[in-house]
Amino acid sequence: MRTLVLPDGEHEGFTLTSFSNLGLAEPLLRAVAAEGYTQPTPIQTEAIPAILTGRDVLGTAQTGTGKTAAFVLPILQRLANPCERTPRRACRVLIVTPTRELANQIGANIRAYGRYLRPSLAVIIGGAKPGPQVQAVAAGVDIVVATPGRLLDHVGTGAVRLDHVHTVVLDEADQMLDLGFMPDIRRIMAKVPATRQTTLFSATMPKPIRMLADDFLTDPIEIALAPTARPVDRVQQQVMHVDHAQKRGVLVDVLKGADVGRSIVFTRTKRGADRVSAHLQAAGLSSAAIHGNKSQSQRERALAAFRGNGIQILVATDIAARGIDVDDISHVINFELPNVPEAYVHRIGRTARAGASGAAISLCDVGERGLLADIERLIGRSIATSAVVGAPAPRSGAPAGSGRTRPDAPAATKTRQPDTARNRRSLAGSDRRTGNRAGSSEAVDAGLGRVLSGNGKGPRGRRQGRSNASASA
Numbered sequence: 525m526r527t528l529v530l531p532d533g534e535h536e537g538f539t540l541t542s543f544s545n546l547g548l549a550e551p552l553l554r555a556v557a558a559e560g561y562t563q564p565t566p567i568q569t570e571a572i573p574a575i576l577t578g579r580d581v582l583g584t585a586q587t588g589t590g591k592t593a594a595f596v597l598p599i600l601q602r603l604a605n606p607c608e609r610t611p612r613r614a615c616r617v618l619i620v621t622p623t624r625e626l627a628n629q630i631g632a633n634i635r636a637y638g639r640y641l642r643p644s645l646a647v648i649i650g651g652a653k654p655g656p657q658v659q660a661v662a663a664g665v666d667i668v669v670a671t672p673g674r675l676l677d678h679v680g681t682g683a684v685r686l687d688h689v690h691t692v693v694l695d696e697a698d699q700m701l702d703l704g705f706m707p708d709i710r711r712i713m714a715k716v717p718a719t720r721q722t723t724l725f726s727a728t729m730p731k732p733i734r735m736l737a738d739d740f741l742t743d744p745i746e747i748a749l750a751p752t753a754r755p756v757d758r759v760q761q762q763v764m765h766v767d768h769a770q771k772r773g774v775l776v777d778v779l780k781g782a783d784v785g786r787s788i789v790f791t792r793t794k795r796g797a798d799r800v801s802a803h804l805q806a807a808g809l810s811s812a813a814i815h816g817n818k819s820q821s822q823r824e825r826a827l828a829a830f831r832g833n834g835i836q837i838l839v840a841t842d843i844a845a846r847g848i849d850v851d852d853i854s855h856v857i858n859f860e861l862p863n864v865p866e867a868y869v870h871r872i873g874r875t876a877r878a879g880a881s882g883a884a885i886s887l888c889d890v891g892e893r894g895l896l897a898d899i900e901r902l903i904g905r906s907i908a909t910s911a912v913v914g915a916p917a918p919r920s921g922a923p924a925g926s927g928r929t930r931p932d933a934p935a936a937t938k939t940r941q942p943d944t945a946r947n948r949r950s951l952a953g954s955d956r957r958t959g960n961r962a963g964s965s966e967a968v969d970a971g972l973g974r975v976l977s978g979n980g981k982g983p984r985g986r987r988q989g990r991s992n993a994s995a996s997a
Contacts, residue, residue, distance in 0.1 A: 546572045549601050551640035556597070559636055565590035570747045572598050575723060580744035582737050583725040586870065587849065588877045589749055591725050592633050595619075595693050600638045602691070603666050610664035614688040615646070617667040620675065620712060622699040622846065624649040624820055625827065627669045629849050630695070634667060643667055648684070650674045651820035658683045672700065672708035679715065689716040697726040697733050699846050706732060713740050728866060758876040759856075760883040763896065763907045767914030768889040772800065774913050775859055776807045778885060779837060785854035786830070789839045790871050792860045800859055801839040811837035814844045842867050851877050858886035861895040865902040890916065 543556050543564055564572070567583060568590045574581050575598035585591045599617055610616055621627045631647040638645075646660035648670040654677070661668060661684055668675075668684065678684040692713070694700070700709060722741050726733050729748075737744065766774050779787060789804075791797045794815040801813035812826040812835050823844070829835045831850055840848065842862060853875045862868055868886075875882025886907065888896050900906050909918065 541569055547576055547601075548572070548597060549604060551604070552597055552601055552637060555637045555639050556593075558639070561593075565594075567591055567747055567749060568594040568597075570745075571595065571723075574745045574747075575599070575721070576601060578721050580721060580741040581723045582741055582744040582746045583723070584727070584729050584746075584748040585725060586727045586749070586873055587846070588873055592630060592695075592849075593637065595695075595723050595725070596630070596633050596637055599667070599691055599693070600634070600641055600643060603643050604641050610644075610666065611685070611688055612664050613661055613683060614685040615661065615665050615668040616688060617691045617693070618686065618689045618712075618716065619667065619669045619693040619695060620672060620700075620709065621669065621695045622671065622703055622705060623696075623843065624651055624671060625814075625823060625844065625848065626696060626846060627671055628824070630669050634669070645669070648674050648678060649820070651823075654678070654683075672705045672712060676708055676711060679712075686712070686715040687717065690720055692716055692720050692722045694722070694724045694736075696846060697724050697736065698728045698730060699843070701730065701732055703843065706736065709736065710739075727870065758881050759872050760881070761872065761886075761907045762883070762910040763886045763888050764910055765912045765916075765918065766887045766889055768891070770914045771859060771887050771889065772803045774887060775800070775857065776804065776809065778857060779804065779809055779855075780807075783854070785836070786833070786850070786852055787837050787855040787857060788845065788848070788853060788871075788874050789837060789857045789859050790845065790862070791839060791841060792863065794841055796860065797839045797841055801837075804837060804839070809837055810835040811839055813839045814848075815841045816843060818844075842870065845871070845874065848874065850874075851880070853877070854882055856882070856884045858884070861886060861888060861892045861899065863895065865895070865898040868899045869903070885910070893918065 541564065542562070543553055546564060546569065548556075566589075567585050571581055571583060571591075571594040575595060581595075583591060583594070585594075603616065607616075619627075619630055621630060627647055627649045631645060634643065634645055643666040644664075645667045646657060646665045646669075648657045648661070648668060650671055650673055654674070657674075658678065661678075675684065679686060694709065697709075700706065722744075724733075724737055724741060724744075764774065764778075775789065778784065779789075789800060789811075791800055794817045797813040797815050801811045804811040812829060814823050814826045818826070826835070826838065827848065830838045830848075838848070839859075856872050856875045858868070858871060862871065872884035875884060886896070896907070
């Protein structure tokens with residue numbers, strides 16, 4: 525195994541090349557240029573030549589690093605070479621991914637990069653009618669992009685054959701582990717030829733994923749973006765300590781800030797996502813919720829509206845958000861902190877992409893301070909407190925929490941008061957030199973203003989052009 529550890533972020537210390545130096549065919553170079561990309565990312569620079577030569581590849585990379593193009597481009601080139609016709613109900617390339625959104629996104633990337641090669645493609649996912657999927661693969665196709673459960677359904681009925689697959693891609697392997705798909709993945713891998721080429725990408729590399737790679741990859745080239753578990757430095761991270769009962773009101777205030785553009789709000793539960801989205805809509809903010817209980821058509825409509833600026837705010841659970849690939853996101857708001865600290869890194873990685881700046885604001889109530897402490901231990905630094913609203917401030921010089929606390933645990937120090945506006949306080953709310961009362965609405969506005977403006981330098985996260993952008997699909 526040859527291991528390459530590549531720099532992340534702005535590619536410091538990494539010699540950039542061009543797509544034309546990676547051995548890609550002219551139709552693919554034209555397609556990449558048509559998408560507005562001029563330079564490959566570090567993972568593309570290493571993965572594309574390796575996959576073109578037929579080597580197995582084990583990649584550790586998060587969303588936004590260009591990993592999709594890193595495997596789609598060489599696969600398309602290999603498919604362009606003349607070969608025998610694909611048998612009925614079979615495919616030559618199998619790409620397995622954990623969510624419907626990610627499968628559809630990969631399918632869209634294949635169509636975009638393959639516009640001058642026109643590969644045949646079938647996307648096989650749950651939540652959609654099986655009949656059209658069976659018809660799409662009936663004559664044999666070049667590529668199948670699938671979620672594990674629906675793929676095995678079709679394999680079980682004989683509608684899809686895997687005995688002619690020569691290339692397998694397992695994308696977002698750690699999320700497939702989280703969703704309990706490992707037994708399905710092993711069943712799928714047992715049905716493809718042993719002579720296949722295998723590429724596995726994962727945002728993290730826990731022991732079960734390493735074991736999966738050891739079982740199914742042969743002498744792989746391992747490519748890792750370093751650091752793999754730290755937030756993007758360009759993200760301005762802040763935490764607001766908020767009384768639980770006031771979270772929704774504070775969220776509305778934050779999202780109505782002048783410097784807040786397209787944003788993603790994260791909740792822990794599906795029901796919570798629906799409730800938060802409804803509250804935002806009632807407050808006059810354009811939003812939609814996306815989670816596993818939504819139908820496929822509902823999820824697709826919400827994502828299309830978000831990408832097309834039909835809505836400015838997407839409220840999502842962690843699992844549903846893995847399929848979101850949108851660059852121009854100015855803010856990530858953690859309405860609820862995640863139970864798993866690594867999920868925080870994934871969340872805030874949705875902003876500050878492709879060279880843009882961005883902000884991540886976490887609303888933390890007393891019962892979540894243990895989760896905040898876990899996050900700060902993971903990222904190796906404290907997150908600045910930007911405001912305190914209706915909740916006891918953390919002790920000065922003390923960590924935000926000690927150990928993991930149940931998010932729904934009752935907070936003994938929390939008190940409800942009839943006039944919440946009177947009892948909000950920002951960090952400057954008790955500054956008697958300004959004459960603001962600690963609980964006044966002016967003090968709240970001042971505190972939120974600093975959160976949104978960043979002292980006059982509000983991160984919009986807007987891209988000003990793509991002439992120097994790297995492929996991040």
